[in-house]
Amino acid sequence: xxxxxxxxxxxxxxxxxxxxxxxxxxxxxxxxxxxxxxxxxxxxxxxxxxxxxxxxxxxxxxxxxxxxxxxxxxxxxxxxxxxxxxxxxxxxxxxxxxxxxxxxxxxxxxxxxxxxxxxxxxxxxxxxxxxxxxxxxxxxxxxxxxxxxxxxxxxxxxxxxxxxxxxxxxxxxxxxxxxxxxxxxxxxxxxxxxxxxxxxxxxxxxxxxxxxxxxxxxxxxxxxxxxxxxxxxxxxxxxxxxxxxxxxxxxxxxxxxxxxxxxxxxxxxxxxxxxxxxxxxxxxxxxxxxxxxxxxxxxxxxxxxxxxxxxxxxxxxxxxxxxxxxxxxxxxxxxxxxxxxxxxxxxxxxxxxxxxxxxxxxxxxxxxxxxxxxxxxxxxxxxxxxxxxxxxxxxxxxxxxxxxxxxxxxxxxxxxxxxxxxxxxxxxxxxxxxxxxxxxxxxxxxxxxxxxxxxxxxxxxxxxxxxxx
Amino acid sequence: xxxxxxxxxxxxxxxxxxxxxxxxxxxxxxxxxxxxxxxxxxxxxxxxxxxxxxxxxxxxxxxxxxxxxxxxxxxxxxxxxxxxxxxxxxxxxxxxxxxxxxxxxxxxxxxxxxxxxxxxxxxxxxxxxxxxxxxxxxxxxxxxxxxxxxxxxxxxxxxxxxxxxxxxxxxxxxxxxxxxxxxxxxxxxxxxxxxxxxxxxxxxxxxxxxxxxxxxxxxxxxxxxxxxxxxxxxxxxxxxxxxxxxxxxxxxxxxxxxxxxxxxxxxxxxxxxxxxxxxxxxxxxxxxxxxxxxxxxxxxxxxxxxxxxxxxxxxxxxxxxxxxxxxxxxxxxxxxxxxxxxxxxxxxxxxxxxxx
Numbered sequence: 001x002x003x004x005x006x007x008x009x010x011x012x013x014x015x016x017x018x019x020x021x022x023x024x025x026x027x028x029x030x031x032x033x034x035x036x037x038x039x040x041x042x043x044x045x046x047x048x049x050x051x052x053x054x055x056x057x058x059x060x061x062x063x064x065x066x067x068x069x070x071x072x073x074x075x076x077x078x079x080x081x082x083x084x085x086x087x088x089x090x091x092x093x094x095x096x097x098x099x100x101x102x103x104x105x106x107x108x109x110x111x112x113x114x115x116x117x118x119x120x121x122x123x124x125x126x127x128x129x130x131x132x133x134x135x136x137x138x139x140x141x142x143x144x145x146x147x148x149x150x151x152x153x154x155x156x157x158x159x160x161x162x163x164x165x166x167x168x169x170x171x172x173x174x175x176x177x178x179x180x181x182x183x184x185x186x187x188x189x190x191x192x193x194x195x196x197x198x199x200x201x202x203x204x205x206x207x208x209x210x211x212x213x214x215x216x217x218x219x220x221x222x223x224x225x226x227x228x229x230x231x232x233x234x235x236x237x238x239x240x241x242x243x244x245x246x247x248x249x250x251x252x253x254x255x256x257x258x259x260x261x262x263x264x265x266x267x268x269x270x271x272x273x274x275x276x277x278x279x280x281x282x283x284x285x286x287x288x289x290x291x292x293x294x295x296x297x298x299x300x301x302x303x304x305x306x307x308x309x310x311x312x313x314x315x316x317x318x319x320x321x322x323x324x325x326x327x328x329x330x331x332x333x334x335x336x337x338x339x340x341x342x343x344x345x346x347x348x349x350x351x352x353x354x355x356x357x358x359x360x361x362x363x364x365x366x367x368x369x370x371x372x373x374x375x376x377x378x379x380x381x382x383x384x385x386x387x388x389x390x391x392x393x394x395x396x397x398x399x400x401x402x403x404x405x406x407x408x409x410x411x412x413x414x415x416x417x418x419x420x421x422x423x424x425x426x427x428x429x430x431x432x433x434x435x436x437x438x439x440x441x442x443x444x445x446x447x448x449x450x451x452x453x454x455x456x457x458x459x460x461x462x463x464x465x466x467x468x469x
Numbered sequence: 470x471x472x473x474x475x476x477x478x479x480x481x482x483x484x485x486x487x488x489x490x491x492x493x494x495x496x497x498x499x500x501x502x503x504x505x506x507x508x509x510x511x512x513x514x515x516x517x518x519x520x521x522x523x524x525x526x527x528x529x530x531x532x533x534x535x536x537x538x539x540x541x542x543x544x545x546x547x548x549x550x551x552x553x554x555x556x557x558x559x560x561x562x563x564x565x566x567x568x569x570x571x572x573x574x575x576x577x578x579x580x581x582x583x584x585x586x587x588x589x590x591x592x593x594x595x596x597x598x599x600x601x602x603x604x605x606x607x608x609x610x611x612x613x614x615x616x617x618x619x620x621x622x623x624x625x626x627x628x629x630x631x632x633x634x635x636x637x638x639x640x641x642x643x644x645x646x647x648x649x650x651x652x653x654x655x656x657x658x659x660x661x662x663x664x665x666x667x668x669x670x671x672x673x674x675x676x677x678x679x680x681x682x683x684x685x686x687x688x689x690x691x692x693x694x695x696x697x698x699x700x701x702x703x704x705x706x707x708x709x710x711x712x713x714x715x716x717x718x719x720x721x722x723x724x725x726x727x728x729x730x731x732x733x734x735x736x737x738x739x740x741x742x743x744x745x746x747x748x749x750x751x752x753x754x755x756x757x758x759x760x761x762x763x764x765x766x767x768x769x770x771x772x773x774x775x776x777x778x779x780x781x782x783x784x785x786x787x788x789x790x791x792x793x794x795x796x797x798x799x800x801x802x803x804x805x806x807x808x809x810x811x812x813x814x815x816x817x818x819x820x821x822x823x824x825x
Contacts, residue, residue, distance in 0.1 A: 056618050188579075188667050360581065398619050400596040401640030407581045408590055 034064045034163070035404055036394075037192055037202040039170060039215050041067025043086075043144065044366030044383035045208030046151040047096065051391045053158030054099040057398040063162045064200065065155075066192075068169035074156075075149025077108050082143040083234045083343045085261055085269040087113065087248070087377035089139050089468040092384040096151070099158070104150035105142055111262045112137030114246040117331055118450075121253045121300070122438050123308035125447035126330055127454040129464055138464065139377070141248070141261045141269065171195050173205065173218035177360045190361045190405070204405040205362050206390070208383075211352050213368035219359045225352040228432065230256050231279035232374055233272040233346045236263065237294065238338035249333045250375070251298055252435040257375050258297045260333065268334070270294065271374055279346040287339050294336050308443045315448050319455040349373055353425055357386075357414040361405030365390060370421050373432045378467065382421050389416050571656075571663040578634030578660055587750045587786060587793075588636050588700065591728070594784065594793045595699055595804065596640045599726050602780065602806050603646075603695060606724060620645030625694040628718055630682050631701035635661035635675065641697070642674035649693075650677040651685060682714040690717045695724040702729040703761050709770050716774035722811035725776060728784065728804040732761040735800045748788050764799050768807075776807035 036052065038045050049065045052058045088096075088110075096102035114137050119126035129138060155162055174191040192200040207215025216223060239245065243265065250259040256273030263269050272294070274282070282290060352371040357364045366383030390413050397409040434446050453459055581589045604621050617623065623645030629638040632650030634657060642648045642665075652658050658679045665672045696715045705711040712727075719725055730740045737758045744750040768778050783799040786792075 058619075059617070060619060188576075188664075400593065400600070401643035402592060402596070403639075403643075406589075408593060 032198065032200045033062065034200055034202040035061040036204045036206060037064045037066065037190070037200060038206045038208055039066050039173075039192075040207070040209035040213075040366075040368070041065050041069070041164065041166075042208060042210065042366070043147050043151065043380060044387060045206070046148060046155060047099075047101070047384060048206060048208055048365060048387045048390065049162045049164070050099045050101065050151055050155050050158060051095070051387050052394070053155060053160045053162045055160070055391065055395060057395045059160050061160070061398075061404075063160070064202070065162055065164045066168045066170060066194075067164065067166050069166065071164075071166040075145070075153060077146070077149075080340060081236045081263050081267055081269070081343075082145045083236050083269065083340075083345055084144040085141050085234075085263070085271075086144060086147060086380045087139040087261060088142055088147070088384075089378075089381045090136070091388075091469055092381050093140065095384050095388045096147075099154050101147075101150040101154045104153055105140075105146055108146050108150065109264070110140045110142040110146070111264060112246055113139045113141060113248045113262060115331075116248045116250075117333075118250045118252070119330075120435070120443070120447055120450065121251055121303040122305045122443045123312055123447040125308075125312050125450040125454075127450050127460075128329075128331075129460060137246075138468065139248070141263060143263075165194075168194055168196075170214060173215060175205070175219050175359065175362055178218070178220050203361065203403060204394075207362065207364040207368040208366050209368055211350065211367045211371040213364065215362065216354055216364055216368050219362045219364075221354050221356050221359060221362075221364065223352055223354040225350060228273075228349040228351065228373060229276065230273050230349045231276045231346045232349055233270070233274065233279050233282050233344065235270045235272075235290070235294075235345070236340035236343040237268045237270050237291075237336045238340065239266055239268055240335040240337045243334070245334070247331065249298070251333075253297060254303060254436065254438040256436065258294070259375075260298075261377075267340075268336075270339075272297065273349065273373075273375065276348070283344050283346055287341075290339055290344065291336050294339075298333050298336075303438055305438070305440055305443050307440055308447045311444050312447050312451050316451055316455070319452065351425070351429055353422075357417060358407065358410035360407045360410075363390060363410050363413060369417070370425060372425050372428050375432060376424075376428050376467065378424055378428060382424060385420060386413075386417055389413055571659045574656070575634060575660045575664040578636070579664055584752070585634070585636060586791060587744075588633075590791055591699075591784075591786075591793050592637065592640055594795060595637065595726075595728060596644070598780075598782070598804055598806070599641065599695070599697060600644060602724060602726070606722075606808070610722060617645070622646035626692065627695045627697060628682075628685065628689075628693050628715075630696060630698040630715060631704070632661060632677060633657050635665055635677065637697065637699055638675055638677070639665060639668075639671055642671045646674065646694075648675050649685075650675060651680050651682060652677070653679065653681050655679050682711060682718070686714050686717045691720050693718050693720060693723060695719065695726060697726045699726070699728045702727055702767070703756060705760070708760075708762055708767075712767070712770045713774055716771065716776055716809065719776075719809045721809055723809050724779075725771065725807050725809070726804070727767065728802065729767070730756065730761045730802055731800050732758070732763045732766075733800045736761060736802075740801055750786070750788065764803050764805060767805060771805075771807045775810045777810065778805060778807045780804070780806040 036058075038049050041049075045065065045067075049063060052061070052063055093102050096105065115128060115130040116138055117126060117128045155164065170192050172193040174187065174193070176188060176190065187201075189201045189203055190205040192202060192205065194200065205215060207213050207219070209215055237260065245262040245265050245268065248259065248261050250257050253274075255275050255278065258270070258272040258274075260268040260270060272279075272282070282293060285293070350371060351373065352367070354364055354369045357369045365386040367379070369386065370379075370382060372379050372382075393409050393413040393416075394404060396412075397404055397406060402409060434442070437443075453463075577584060600621060603625060607625075621644055622641065625646045627641055627646045627648050629635075629641065629648055629650045632638045632652045635650055638648045638650040638661065650658075650661055652661070658677045661675075661677045665675050665677070696718050698711075698715055702708060702711065715725060730736045740761075741756050741758050745753045745755060764781055768781070771778060781799060782804045783796040784802040784804055785794050785796045785798075786802070787794065
């Protein structure tokens with residue numbers, strides 16, 4: 001009797017000790033515990049946080065968002081347009097409206113795109129996309145600052161509190177499944193070491209820290225990447241006559257595409273992809289010369305290829321006979337009369353794709369997983385698609401009582417997203433290559449191809465659906 | 470040196486569905502040395518007696534009375550009023566080496582791409598199977614249908630028989646249920662405990678105890694909303710006794726969930742030969758085809774225990790996608806859900822039931 005009482009006491013004490021021991025092992029050096037840590041508070045990272053914060057399933061989960069930039073407070077819409085913009089497709093708008101960010105954007109400013117015209121500088125071939133009745137916009141052009149401002153505003157109002165840590169960036173990530181030199185981590189969770197020495201343990205680390213992702217390299221996830229040896233020049237352009245500016249224009253030059261994206265009736269955003277040298281030159285020349293260069297790039301006929309034009313004429317006439325009225329009417333692009341002061345900037349272009357988006361307890365989203373050429377304006381939309389998919393997958397994990405960092409669920413995310421992202425990535429990379437030459441046979445083939453696609457309404461509808469889904 | 474005789478060790482392996490790597494580890498560890506030797510020896514004798522009796526069947530009663538000598542009534546469900554109770558997981562000292570050792574073993578159990586990959590991925594279908602059945606049962610019984618999405622099983626008490634490293638116990642606990650993981654192997658219990666400690670929120674809802682189901686029946690009969698025996702039935706020596714004991718734990722109107730392998734040629738070819746020798750899904754020797762049971766036989770046993778079958782699903786594992794899926798054909802793996810008739814009063818004298 002006495003022995004059994006003694007034994008029970010011992011066992012209670014023993015278990016307390018075991019508990020304490022294990023807890024102390026887990027919380028050594030005053031580490032903080034989180035369920036989900038999102039590294040990177042850009043558009044994609046912040047919307048990931050928002051998407052989780054507005055979902056009932058994550059009500060009792062501790063979510064931390066790490067952002068290296070300082071807190072700018074509530075976003076105030078500036079008078080002037082920012083030079084960095086995105087074309088958000090309808091499904092991104094749907095995602096953003098689930099937590100109210102789309103409504104915020106609409107209240108601030110955004111410009112619908114009802115028509116898209118793409119043409120070749122080497123021939124007369126062109127393609128135009130427009131929704132049949134012009135009521136549903138193809139996309140919306142929104143400034144990056146406005147998107148982020150809207151998302152952050154929603155994040156502050158979110159029902160599940162997200163711990164947003166500004167000016168906090170990680171010094172190191174210790175990932176359990178990745179062997180580190182000399183030291184084997186027996187810790188079951190991901191440990192994030194912050195710059196100020198604080199430790200943060202998390203069940204799931206979401207890397208939304210851009211193309212040079214620290215999470216990706218810490219997780220030793222292989223990525224495929226190459227530089228396009230091109231730079232994108234961005235600027236805010238003033239247009240000649242105030243019209244109903246709802247058309248997105250893009251012209252393929254052998255050096256790269258130049259695009260005007262509508263911001264308002266009198267302003268458009270320029271994205272001009274060109275060689276790094278020319279980009280440097282374009283940033284240095286006076287504003288008047290820059291405006292001339294832009295107009296010249298959209299209007300000049302120097303690259304015209306006669307053979308290609310003749311071939312297209314024949315094909316177009318032939319197609320007109322089979323599918324009458326199929327081809328859309330060519331519209332003339334607007335004339336630029338000025339450029340906003342100090343709105344010119346440039347950045348290098350590259351392709352990055354991680355071979356794997358996930359590891360146990362780690363997932364990559366947005367540019368950390370894939371970065372592509374801006375010619376189709378798909379980059380950020382793919383990132384928002386990742387957010388939507390990962391949220392669903394994690395929701396499923398919570399419903400089935402699974403560990404949030406469990407590889408089973410994360411693999412579903414990876415499979416689903418790669419199946420969607422890779423074809424987009426390959427298509428855009430292919431288009432970039434196809435249009436970066438003025439070699440006559442290629443020009444002829446691509447011109448015939450483009451004209452054919454332009455006259456096939458069904459195919460165009462399919463392309464629009466793919467690009468907006 | 471080993472305290473476990475060969476037959477007992479085998480019994481432990483079979484009963485607990487553990488992988489062979491663990492078994493030799495037991496004999497060399499400090500675990501047994503640290504414990505009260507007398508308690509240890511007694512327990513082992515009981516285990517052996519139980520094992521023998523399961524083989525013969527005639528000594529069954531005697532063996533049960535022996536196993537009851539190590540009562541398990543002191544766990545969280547009951548107040549510690551039973552003075553004669555000795556907790557089977559008694560640990561008098563904790564040393565760091567030991568904790569580290571079990572944490573390392575826990576990594577083997579919990580490596581989703583490792584030894585137990587198929588069990589981990591089975592969670593994707595068996596957890597929703599149990600969850601949906603229990604939720605609809607609760608709604609049918611006029612219970613509170615207003616529950617949190619993340620914790621639909623809150624307030625339910627479940628026994629996970631053959632809990633192993635806790636692969637199924639933890640998800641059920643995360644869904645809000647209070648789970649008792651029962652396993653005959655001390656090492657498994659320690660592994661499971663070492664793992665669950667990392668998540669204090671889950672640890673509050675889980676209790677692992679080293680015992681056999683028969684041990685539990687003595688004190689806990691008719692107390693649980695559900696008993697889960699996933700991938701266990703095919704490892705026990707006497708299915709009828711085992712299932713009978715599981716059934717006794719369930720309260721009237723409660724559920725029993727089992728997943729196991731059918732006794733067909735196909736299950737021999739795919740479930741034993743294929744899975745063990747070619748696909749290496751489980752280590753060779755894990756399964757003994759002679760112990761498999763057909764769903765009809767299992768249903769008959771459940772019927773004898775006053776349980777009516779609600780669902781019988783076939784399960785299929787795709788070794789290429791490494792995912793489980795449901796199918797109508799039950800000739801390899803299958804899952805069964807049966808409910809205890811609610812009009813029959815419980816066998817034991819216990820009348821207090823948790824209110825919900």
